[in-house]
Amino acid sequence: MLNFDLVKESKHISTAAAEKIIARRRLSVDSSELIRQILDGNTTALSRGITLIESRAANHNAIAQELIEGCLPHANTSLRIGITGVPGVGKSTFIETFGNLLIQKGKKVAVLAVDPSSGLSNGSILGDKTRMQTLSVHPKAFIRPSASGDSLGGVARKTREAIILCEAAGFDIIIVETVGVGQSEVAVHSMTDFFLLLKLAGAGDELQGIKRGIIEMADAILINKADGEMEKAAAMAKNAFAKALHLYPLKASEWQPKVSTCSALHSKGVEDAWKIIENYLKTTQNNGFFEKNRRNQNSYWLRQSIENALKDDFYGKKEVKNSFSDYLKAINSGKMTPFQAAAELLKLR
Amino acid sequence: MLNFDLVKESKHISTAAAEKIIARRRLSVDSSELIRQILDGNTTALSRGITLIESRAANHNAIAQELIEGCLPHANTSLRIGITGVPGVGKSTFIETFGNLLIQKGKKVAVLAVDPSSGLSNGSILGDKTRMQTLSVHPKAFIRPSASGDSLGGVARKTREAIILCEAAGFDIIIVETVGVGQSEVAVHSMTDFFLLLKLAGAGDELQGIKRGIIEMADAILINKADGEMEKAAAMAKNAFAKALHLYPLKASEWQPKVSTCSALHSKGVEDAWKIIENYLKTTQNNGFFEKNRRNQNSYWLRQSIENALKDDFYGKKEVKNSFSDYLKAINSGKMTPFQAAAELLKLR
Numbered sequence: 001m002l003n004f005d006l007v008k009e010s011k012h013i014s015t016a017a018a019e020k021i022i023a024r025r026r027l028s029v030d031s032s033e034l035i036r037q038i039l040d041g042n043t044t045a046l047s048r049g050i051t052l053i054e055s056r057a058a059n060h061n062a063i064a065q066e067l068i069e070g071c072l073p074h075a076n077t078s079l080r081i082g083i084t085g086v087p088g089v090g091k092s093t094f095i096e097t098f099g100n101l102l103i104q105k106g107k108k109v110a111v112l113a114v115d116p117s118s119g120l121s122n123g124s125i126l127g128d129k130t131r132m133q134t135l136s137v138h139p140k141a142f143i144r145p146s147a148s149g150d151s152l153g154g155v156a157r158k159t160r161e162a163i164i165l166c167e168a169a170g171f172d173i174i175i176v177e178t179v180g181v182g183q184s185e186v187a188v189h190s191m192t193d194f195f196l197l198l199k200l201a202g203a204g205d206e207l208q209g210i211k212r213g214i215i216e217m218a219d220a221i222l223i224n225k226a227d228g229e230m231e232k233a234a235a236m237a238k239n240a241f242a243k244a245l246h247l248y249p250l251k252a253s254e255w256q257p258k259v260s261t262c263s264a265l266h267s268k269g270v271e272d273a274w275k276i277i278e279n280y281l282k283t284t285q286n287n288g289f290f291e292k293n294r295r296n297q298n299s300y301w302l303r304q305s306i307e308n309a310l311k312d313d314f315y316g317k318k319e320v321k322n323s324f325s326d327y328l329k330a331i332n333s334g335k336m337t338p339f340q341a342a343a344e345l346l347k348l349r
Numbered sequence: 350m351l352n353f354d355l356v357k358e359s360k361h362i363s364t365a366a367a368e369k370i371i372a373r374r375r376l377s378v379d380s381s382e383l384i385r386q387i388l389d390g391n392t393t394a395l396s397r398g399i400t401l402i403e404s405r406a407a408n409h410n411a412i413a414q415e416l417i418e419g420c421l422p423h424a425n426t427s428l429r430i431g432i433t434g435v436p437g438v439g440k441s442t443f444i445e446t447f448g449n450l451l452i453q454k455g456k457k458v459a460v461l462a463v464d465p466s467s468g469l470s471n472g473s474i475l476g477d478k479t480r481m482q483t484l485s486v487h488p489k490a491f492i493r494p495s496a497s498g499d500s501l502g503g504v505a506r507k508t509r510e511a512i513i514l515c516e517a518a519g520f521d522i523i524i525v526e527t528v529g530v531g532q533s534e535v536a537v538h539s540m541t542d543f544f545l546l547l548k549l550a551g552a553g554d555e556l557q558g559i560k561r562g563i564i565e566m567a568d569a570i571l572i573n574k575a576d577g578e579m580e581k582a583a584a585m586a587k588n589a590f591a592k593a594l595h596l597y598p599l600k601a602s603e604w605q606p607k608v609s610t611c612s613a614l615h616s617k618g619v620e621d622a623w624k625i626i627e628n629y630l631k632t633t634q635n636n637g638f639f640e641k642n643r644r645n646q647n648s649y650w651l652r653q654s655i656e657n658a659l660k661d662d663f664y665g666k667k668e669v670k671n672s673f674s675d676y677l678k679a680i681n682s683g684k685m686t687p688f689q690a691a692a693e694l695l696k697l698r
Contacts, residue, residue, distance in 0.1 A: 065689070072683050157688055164686070213565055215596070244593035248564070298680045298687050305691030310659045331647045334421050337513070338647050339506055340414070342654030 031063050035070035038169050041108075043142050046169045050144055050162045068161055071168035076294070078110075078167045079281065080174045082188040084214060085198030090224045091177055092131035094198060094264035099135040101270055102173050110171040111135070113146035114159050114178045114188050142171060153308050156187040160301065163191065189217045190300050193290060194277050197221045199241070201233035201261075216248065219257050220276050226261035226269065234261040253289040255280055319348040380412050384419035387518045390457075392491050395518045399493055399511045417510055420517035425643070427459075427516045428630065429523045431537040433563065434547030439573045440526055441480035443547060443613035448484040450619055451522050459520040460484070462495035463508050463527045463537050491520060502657045505536040509650065512540065538566045539649050542639060543626050546570045548590070550582035550610075565597065568606050569625050575610035575618065583610040602638040604629055668697040 029052065037045030049071075053064045085091050099109045111132070135141045144162065146155065163174050176192055178184040189195050197218035215221070221241050226234030241259040250256070258276045262269030284290040314320060327341040336344075378401065386394030398420075402413045434440050448458045460481070484490045493511060495504065512523050525541055527533040538544050546567040564570070570590050575583030590608040599605070607625045611618030633639040663669060676690040685693075 068686060068689075072686065076683055161686065161688070213562060216562060216565065240592060240596060243589060244596050247589060247593050295681050299677060301687035302677065302680060302690055302694075305688050306663065306694060307656070307660060309691065309695050310663055311656060314655065314659055328648060328651065331651060332644050334425055337417060337421065337510065338650035339510070339654050340417075341651055342658065345651075345655060346658050 029060075029063050031066040031070065035067060035168075038067075038071060038165060039074060041170045043139075043169070046142060046165055047144070049165045050158075053161045053165070054158050064161075068164055071164050074168040075164040076167065078163075078172050078174045079194070079277075080163065080176065080192040081277065082176050082178070082185075082192035082195040083198065084178050084185050084188065084196070085224075087179060089198045089200055090264050091198055094222075094224060094262070094270070095175055095177065096132040096135050097264045097267050097270050098273065099132070099141055099175070100138070101267075101274060103138060103140045105274075107172045108140045108142075108170055109135070109173045109175065110142040110144070110166040110169075111175045111177065112144050112159050112162055112166070114152075114155055114176060114184045115146040142166065142169070152183055152187055153304070156184075156191070157301075157305070159187075160191050185214050185217065190297055193284075193293065194219050194280055196273070196277075198224050199237065200225055201230055201237035215244075219251075219253070219255060219280055220273065221245070221257065221259045222269075222273055223259070223261045224264055227263035227266050231261075237261075253280075253284050253293070254287055255283050255289075314349065317348060320345060323348070378409075378412050380415040380419065384416060384517075387416075387420060387514060388423060390519045392488075392518070395491060395514055396493070398514045399507075402510045402514070403507050413510075417513055420513050424513040424516040427512075427521050427523045428543070428626075429512065429525065429541040430626065431525050431527070431534075431541035431544045432547065433527050433534050433537065433544070434573075436528060438547045438549055439613050440528075440547055443571075443573060443611070443619070444524060444526065445481040445484050446613045446616050446619050447622065448481070448490055448524070449487070450616075450623060452484075452487060452489045454623075456521045457489045457491075457519055458484070458522045458524065459491040459493070459515040459518075460524045460526065461493050461508050461511050461515070463501075463504055463525060463533045464495040491515065491518070501532055501536055502653070505533075505540070506650075506654070508536075509540050534563050534566065539646055542633075542642065543568050543629055545622070545626075547573050548586070549574055550579055550586035564593075568600075568602070568604060568629055569622065570594070570606065570608045571618075571622055572608070572610045573613055576612035576615050580610075586610075602629075602633050602642070603636055604632050604638075663698065666697060669694060672697070 034045055034049055034052075038049055049067050052060050052067060055061075055064070083091060083095065095111055099111065102109050132143060136143050146159075159176060163176070166174055174192075176188050178188045195217050197214060197220070199221055201223050223234045223237045223241070238259050238261050245257050245259065248257075260269060260272050260276060262273060264270060281290070284293070315324070324345065327336075327345060330336050331338050331341050383394055383398055383401075387398050398416050401409050401416060404410075404413070432440060432444065444460055448460065451458050481492060485492050495508075508525060512525070515523055523541075525537050527537045544566050546563060546569070548570055550572050572583045572586050572590070587608050587610050594606050594608065597606075609618060609621050609625060611622060613619060630639070633642070664673070673694065676685075676694060679685050680687050680690050
């Protein structure tokens, strides 16, 4: 039996290196046995399954597809929560406290991450499990660092497939963490039911590089580190955000986003965050948005996958690559319109 | 000489019907003569040129391309202002007052519209020139109703090409109007230098169906109808929006969006709006964003045109059309993932 994680952990090596060792050993994987173990809630098997999904080795691809097919009928069962916030906002501490609270409530909690900017090797978010000391060792929790990958599309796909395996393994709550930079929020927002934005009061947090548009995606904004000297500032920030959110048009979910404060470090306000999520769930299950949103997300990923492939094929063509920048120069110097250039480039197909 | 607009105006018929009459008459168009007239600032020629661009008749396409090529070296010279706001916010009245102000300042003002929801026949925005009584007859103004078209992409392309012709005809300020519904704001935002959002105080304007994300695109929010009983409410709305905008991250333009009030009907506050735009222009020309943004817009339209064509080709394929909804059903019933379905569908190419 192949024990991929053991290979990795015992040698402290990268996924790619571990893959090579595994390949050399020519160990075979029994996918039906692995599926059985995952459905049984075995987290070692779950971990191995996700590693196979993440693997770029050609001989792993077929097994990964078998795994997904075997798990899919048992998936779609959890509440998926997306969490974002700039580095330093206290995401890990929040997830540690929040995750333990959910476990106390009888839930099984899986934590995944989407962070295309950093591979496993160069310090991804969640890579340091020590930041979630109690959660990382809890038998009812499963924490998995961000998959490495060249493109956001690739990482997002792997994370979305990992969600399927986690759900099949009986996890009720899937937390998908990302950082408040880059395009990854859109991906996480498109694979979760509830989107939580962590913020800090004052300290110019609004200028800390969080991407535009994220506030509009948030179902709740949680002002973290609302303790000690910052408690008053956090309350003020809460009011400011609450007023600001009321200026927005109503969401398709008919849910009015909530603002709350918390101190994840001192376990204050985290229960309130869960109550907000429970209310959201009630609202959107009653008005049908919850199911509709999941169907929309399916359609979104189907179209995204197709359109990414179409674009990759086109822009990857040697002829297109060779002349693209020349056309752009011609447009910028007023020699042709973008539409004329597009027509020319499309002829190279 | 073909006089397309005269044919249309004298018979009160649609563009398509006018095209047929023209085609029957088999009149030929001398594109170099038309270019000369447009460069001379002849608005009748400009109007004819835009009609040729908008025409779907095959024999007009080549002439339209010649026109664009002839005008392009003289384009890129104006300030392009996008204006949006829900119906009833007073866009036409604002543009009438604002346009006249700009003419007083020695500018030549062209007004175009992007409104894919309504063709010329069924009451497009700007279709009723009586709403801009003085501007519509002013020799230094040019008002053109929204082009009809099946897709936003098509309408947007025609409007972007019309901008080129207007600039070649010597118009300094191009106003592109759109309505606060649908996807058209993104298109207008992507073809203008400054994006102005008109709002009303109170009256649940925030729930009037303005699209999410538009506030984040705005370079200025103008609370219109700030007169009489509404003056106080408008001042309050101004403060609320100003505070809310400060919660946003800084834009790539490094421009902090401004909020102001106005009463377009009583010509109050419209001069302030122009000052805001002048300041924006100063800021973004100094920091290089103005030029950079135009280059980014060129790149955006090049890629949009290419990618729309790739998608149209793929989704338009008979085999894809026939099986797309079956794959979507299979995904929604948990039989396959969107990624597996995408791989299957891509095989139909």
